[in-house]
Amino acid sequence: MFSAKISGILLGAAAMLGFTAGACAQTVKIGIISSYSGFLSQAADEMEKGINLHIKEYEKTLPAGVKLEVVRRDDGSNPETGKRVAQELITRDRVQLLFGIVSSPVAAAVAPLTAEAKVPLVITNAAGAGITRISPYVVRTSFTLWQEAVPLGQWAAKQGWKTAFTAVSDFLPGHDAEGAFTKGYTDGGGKIAGAVRFPPANPDFAPFVQRIKDAKPDVAFLWVPAGAQATGMLKAARDLGLREAGTKIVSTQDLAPDEELPNIGDIGAGLITAGTYSTYGERPANKAFLAAWEKEYQGKAIPDFLSAHGWDGMTMVFDMIRATNGKFTGDEALKFFTTWKTDNSPRGSIAIDPATRDIVQDIYIRRHEMKDGKLVTVEFDSIKQVKDPWKELNPPK
Amino acid sequence: MTAPAADAPDRKADIDAFARRHKFRWTEALPWAAAIACYFTFENYHALGAQIFATILFALSLDLLIGYAGIITLGHAAFFGVGAYAAGIMAANGFHEPLSGLVIAALAAGIAGFASGAIVLRTSGLTLLMQTLVVAALLQELANKWTSVTGGSDGLLGMKIDPVFGVFRFDLFGNTAYIYCLAVLFLGWLAARNLICSPFGRSLTGIRENAARMRAIGAPVERRKIIIYTISAALAGVSGALIAQTTALVGLGALSLGRSGELLIMLIIGGIGRLYGAFIGVPLYMIAQDRFAAVDPVFWYFWIGLFMIFDGVFARGGALGVIARRRGGSPPQ
Known part of the structure; x- marks a missing residue:
C-alpha cells in the first residue's frame, strides 16, 4: 500500500x-x-x-x-x-x-x-x-442503432419483401435494433411475421433459426453484438438452410465487422448489412x-x-x-x-x-460476397445524410 | 477452539482474555484516524476513498458470513445489487432523500436475504456455493429483462439524490461522498463488532466449527444461520445503496459474479474471520488497482495478477494472518 x-x-x-x-x-x-x-x-x-x-x-x-x-x-x-x-x-x-x-x-x-x-x-x-x-x-x-436499422427496414420494404422475422440478442442494444428495424419496415408497408430474442451469453442459435425457417418470411433481420457470435449465428443459418428456403438475411454492420470477415468466410456470402463504414468503401x-x-x-x-x-x-x-x-x-x-x-x-x-x-452520416447498404476466396463487402446502395431517427420519434419531454 | 488447559492459572488467563475480548483496543482506532488523515492529505482521491469505504462495508458483511458463520457464498453481490437497485429506483422515481434510501435498501436486501437464505441454507458446501451463485444469476437476469424499471444493460439512469440533511450536496470532487460513506461504514462496523462479540456471535463461531455439536447442546443452528444471512444481506444492501447514491447510477455489474469474486479476493488479501481483514484487504486491492490502471491502462491486469500471486505465496492467511503469525499468534476467532 x-x-x-x-x-x-x-x-x-x-x-x-x-x-x-x-x-x-x-x-x-x-x-x-x-x-x-x-x-x-x-x-x-x-x-x-x-x-x-x-x-x-x-x-x-x-x-x-x-x-x-x-x-x-x-x-x-x-x-x-x-x-x-x-x-x-x-x-x-x-x-x-x-x-x-x-x-x-x-x-x-x-x-x-x-x-x-x-x-x-x-x-x-x-x-x-x-x-x-x-x-x-x-x-x-x-x-446509433436506430440510425442504421430504420433505413435498413425501409430499404427492405422497398425491395418488395412482404414479410420479415426479427431475431435479436436479448439486451438493450438488441431491443433497440429490433424496434428500429420494425419501425422502418412497417412504415414502408412490410409486415412482421414474428420476433424472437435469444440470451446474450453463449446462445445456441439453431432453435431460433428453425423458428424463423418455419415462419417462411421473405427476410430475416438478425442482430448480435459485434464479435465472435456473428460467425455462430451465420453458421446456424447455413446449416439449417435458411437461405435455400427463400429467406434473405439482413443485419447491421455488427454481424459482419471488417475484422471478422476472414473468420466468417463463405457462410457470409449473400448477407446484406447496413452500416457506416467498410474497409472496401471506394472513397x-x-x-x-x-x-x-x-x-x-x-x-x-x-x-x-x-x-x-x-x-x-x-x-x-x-x-x-x-x-x-x-x-x-x-x-x-x-x-x-x-x-x-x-x-x-x-x-x-x-x-x-x-x-x-449527434452525428449525421450516410448509411450504406452492403452486400457481402466471395471474391478471390475472400469474403468482401460491396457498398451498392446508400441512404444520404441520415439523422438519428430515435430523436425524432422520441421528442424531448 | 481447543479444549482449555487443565491447570488453573492458564485457565484463568484464558477466561480473562475471553472476558476482555469485547473491549476496545487502541489499535482499533487506527483505520479511522487514517481515514480522516487521508481526507486532508489526498484531496484529489476522495471519489476513490468513498468507493473504498462502501466496499469495506460490503467485505465486512461477507466476513460475517464466511469468516464467522462459516457460510460459503459466491453470490453475495445479489444483496449488494438489490440494495443498489432499491436505492436507485427510488431516487429515479421522485424520492431523492439519501438516508431513508439507505434504510429502504437495507430492508429490501434483508428481505431478499431472508427469502433466499431460507431456501439455500438447507444445503452446505459446494451445493450451497452453487445455490448462492444461482440466486445472484437469477436476480441479474431479472434486472436485465425488466428494462422498464431497471434500465437493463444500459443501467438505471436519471437518479437524483438530495443533499445529505438537506445541506451537504454530493459534489464533483467527492468530498461529501467521502464523509458520508465513512460515517455509514463506522456505524456498520459498530454494529458488526457488537454482533460478533455478543453471545449470538459466539454461537456462530460454534456453528462454523462444529454444527453437529451445536445442535447437541440445543442451539437452533438453522434459525441462527438464517438470521446472520439476513443481517449480512442487509449490510451488503446498504453498501450497494452507498455506491448507487454517491455515483448516481446502477448497472447490471452490481449483481455480477465478478463483483462477488473480487470481493472475496479482497477479503482473502486482508484476512478472513478477523473483522479487520476488510479494512486492510479492500484498500490494498483498490488502491493497487487504481495505481496500476493509471500507470498502465492497457496491461494493468497483468500487474494485479502478479501482485495476487505474490500475495498468495508469501502472505497466506492474508495480511492479518501474516501479522498474527509474526507475533506467534492465534488462528482466526
Missing part, C-alpha cells in the same frame, strides 16, 4: 510539473476513457488503434507551440469505474476534453459530470440513442486512411467501424485545436463541435447535428 501511495504522490508531483511546464507553451490535455479491460476490450482495441493512428499522423500539423497531452484511463467496461476515472480526469488531471468510451452504460454514467464541470465529452462508440440527451456537453461521432479519404493504417500496423490488424469512428472523433478535435490555436474553454470547444462537418471522413461526408449533437 505504501509503495502504491508513494507512486501516487510521485505521479501527482509529475502531473503538477507537467502542468506548470505546459503553461508556457500551449498544452491541450485530453482524457481518453476506454474499456481496455473487461468484456469490451476487443472493441476498445479497434477504437484505440484508430485514435492513436490519427494522433500520430496529424500531431505535426498542430499550430506551432501547441502540445497535445493524452491521459488514458481504463473503465473496465464498468459504469462506476468509468464515472470515477472521469471524475478524476476532470478534478485531478484537469483535462480539457473527455474522449472515447466504448460502452453505453459507461457513457451514460460519465455524461452528467460533463455538464457540472463544463468539460465536453466526445463519444466515439457508445451508441445508446438517448445518451446525448443527458448532458448538453456530449457530442457523438459514432452512430479517397478511406484509401488514405487504409494506407496510413497499413503503414502503422503492417497487416497485424484490420480496421473496422470502431477504428473509423475513433479516427473521425480525433479529426474533429484536431480541427477545433487548429481553429482555436489550442486556447479554448469547454463552451468554445462545444460550440465548434456542434457545427462541425467534413467531407473527408473514411465514411464519406459526416456532420454534427447542432440540435441533437
Whole structure:
C-alpha cells in the first residue's frame, strides 16, 4: 500500500510539473476513457488503434507551440469505474476534453459530470440513442442503432419483401435494433411475421433459426453484438438452410465487422448489412486512411467501424485545436463541435447535428460476397445524410 | 477452539482474555484516524476513498458470513445489487432523500436475504456455493429483462439524490461522498463488532466449527444461520445503496459474479474471520488497482495478477494472518 501511495504522490508531483511546464507553451490535455479491460476490450482495441493512428499522423500539423497531452484511463467496461476515472480526469488531471468510451452504460454514467464541470465529452462508440440527451456537453461521432436499422427496414420494404422475422440478442442494444428495424419496415408497408430474442451469453442459435425457417418470411433481420457470435449465428443459418428456403438475411454492420470477415468466410456470402463504414468503401479519404493504417500496423490488424469512428472523433478535435490555436474553454470547444462537418471522413461526408449533437452520416447498404476466396463487402446502395431517427420519434419531454 | 488447559492459572488467563475480548483496543482506532488523515492529505482521491469505504462495508458483511458463520457464498453481490437497485429506483422515481434510501435498501436486501437464505441454507458446501451463485444469476437476469424499471444493460439512469440533511450536496470532487460513506461504514462496523462479540456471535463461531455439536447442546443452528444471512444481506444492501447514491447510477455489474469474486479476493488479501481483514484487504486491492490502471491502462491486469500471486505465496492467511503469525499468534476467532 505504501509503495502504491508513494507512486501516487510521485505521479501527482509529475502531473503538477507537467502542468506548470505546459503553461508556457500551449498544452491541450485530453482524457481518453476506454474499456481496455473487461468484456469490451476487443472493441476498445479497434477504437484505440484508430485514435492513436490519427494522433500520430496529424500531431505535426498542430499550430506551432501547441502540445497535445493524452491521459488514458481504463473503465473496465464498468459504469462506476468509468464515472470515477472521469471524475478524476476532470478534478485531478484537469483535462480539457473527455474522449472515447466504448460502452453505453459507461457513457451514460460519465455524461452528467460533463455538464457540472463544463468539460465536453466526445463519444466515439457508445451508441445508446438517448445518451446525448443527458448532458448538453456530449457530442457523438459514432452512430446509433436506430440510425442504421430504420433505413435498413425501409430499404427492405422497398425491395418488395412482404414479410420479415426479427431475431435479436436479448439486451438493450438488441431491443433497440429490433424496434428500429420494425419501425422502418412497417412504415414502408412490410409486415412482421414474428420476433424472437435469444440470451446474450453463449446462445445456441439453431432453435431460433428453425423458428424463423418455419415462419417462411421473405427476410430475416438478425442482430448480435459485434464479435465472435456473428460467425455462430451465420453458421446456424447455413446449416439449417435458411437461405435455400427463400429467406434473405439482413443485419447491421455488427454481424459482419471488417475484422471478422476472414473468420466468417463463405457462410457470409449473400448477407446484406447496413452500416457506416467498410474497409472496401471506394472513397479517397478511406484509401488514405487504409494506407496510413497499413503503414502503422503492417497487416497485424484490420480496421473496422470502431477504428473509423475513433479516427473521425480525433479529426474533429484536431480541427477545433487548429481553429482555436489550442486556447479554448469547454463552451468554445462545444460550440465548434456542434457545427462541425467534413467531407473527408473514411465514411464519406459526416456532420454534427447542432440540435441533437449527434452525428449525421450516410448509411450504406452492403452486400457481402466471395471474391478471390475472400469474403468482401460491396457498398451498392446508400441512404444520404441520415439523422438519428430515435430523436425524432422520441421528442424531448 | 481447543479444549482449555487443565491447570488453573492458564485457565484463568484464558477466561480473562475471553472476558476482555469485547473491549476496545487502541489499535482499533487506527483505520479511522487514517481515514480522516487521508481526507486532508489526498484531496484529489476522495471519489476513490468513498468507493473504498462502501466496499469495506460490503467485505465486512461477507466476513460475517464466511469468516464467522462459516457460510460459503459466491453470490453475495445479489444483496449488494438489490440494495443498489432499491436505492436507485427510488431516487429515479421522485424520492431523492439519501438516508431513508439507505434504510429502504437495507430492508429490501434483508428481505431478499431472508427469502433466499431460507431456501439455500438447507444445503452446505459446494451445493450451497452453487445455490448462492444461482440466486445472484437469477436476480441479474431479472434486472436485465425488466428494462422498464431497471434500465437493463444500459443501467438505471436519471437518479437524483438530495443533499445529505438537506445541506451537504454530493459534489464533483467527492468530498461529501467521502464523509458520508465513512460515517455509514463506522456505524456498520459498530454494529458488526457488537454482533460478533455478543453471545449470538459466539454461537456462530460454534456453528462454523462444529454444527453437529451445536445442535447437541440445543442451539437452533438453522434459525441462527438464517438470521446472520439476513443481517449480512442487509449490510451488503446498504453498501450497494452507498455506491448507487454517491455515483448516481446502477448497472447490471452490481449483481455480477465478478463483483462477488473480487470481493472475496479482497477479503482473502486482508484476512478472513478477523473483522479487520476488510479494512486492510479492500484498500490494498483498490488502491493497487487504481495505481496500476493509471500507470498502465492497457496491461494493468497483468500487474494485479502478479501482485495476487505474490500475495498468495508469501502472505497466506492474508495480511492479518501474516501479522498474527509474526507475533506467534492465534488462528482466526
